[in-house]
Amino acid sequence: MANSFELTGTVKHLLDLQEFASGFTKREFVIEVPDGNYPQMVKFETVKDRTKLLDELAIGDEVQVTFDIRGNEYKDRFYVNLNAWKIAKTSGGDSGGAQPSASSLDSSFDNEPDESDEIPF
Numbered sequence: 373m374a375n376s377f378e379l380t381g382t383v384k385h386l387l388d389l390q391e392f393a394s395g396f397t398k399r400e401f402v403i404e405v406p407d408g409n410y411p412q413m414v415k416f417e418t419v420k421d422r423t424k425l426l427d428e429l430a431i432g433d434e435v436q437v438t439f440d441i442r443g444n445e446y447k448d449r450f451y452v453n454l455n456a457w458k459i460a461k462t463s464g465g466d467s468g469g470a471q472p473s474a475s476s477l478d479s480s481f482d483n484e485p486d487e488s489d490e491i492p493f
Contacts, residue, residue, distance in 0.1 A: 376440050379414060380462060381405040383433045389423055399423040401456075403435060416456040425459045434463040 381403035389399045398419045405412045416439055418425055429435065438458035444451050 376438055376457075378436055378438050379403065379405050380434070380436045381414065383429050383431055383435055384413060386426055386429060386431065396420070397423055399426055401426055401429070403437060414454065416454045418456050422457055425456070429459065429461070433461055436460045436462050 383401060384404045385402040387400040387402075389397060391397050396419070398417050400415055400417045402413055402415045405414055416437055436459070437456050438460075439454045439456045442453045442455045
């Protein structure tokens with residue numbers, strides 16, 4: 373797929389590096405993208421050597437993310453990932469803020485919808 377996309381927003385979460393037995397590594401992050409009354413929380417991933425792109429980021433940084441969309445199937449389930457390959461700071465943020473742990477975010481970003489979550493529209 374040759375298409376790439378860009379989104380600009382504020383870094384909200386920086387998750388821990390994940391290392392797999394195969395040697396594959398990935399790191400995920402979330403930005404808040406303004407969208408009228410209901411800002412969107414968008415999760416991206418970086419893989420392999422691009423995980424280092426997140427080392428210079430802090431919660432609250434304004435960034436422009438260039439990414440492509442990756443999709444795959446596993447055991448009759450379909451998955452879509454936003455694969456970030458370029459991240460540029462557009463302004464400094466509040467780097468003094470507390471960073472939530474990755475374990476507290478894992479359940480919030482499952483691909484499975486949670487019936488207890490209320491959607492504001």
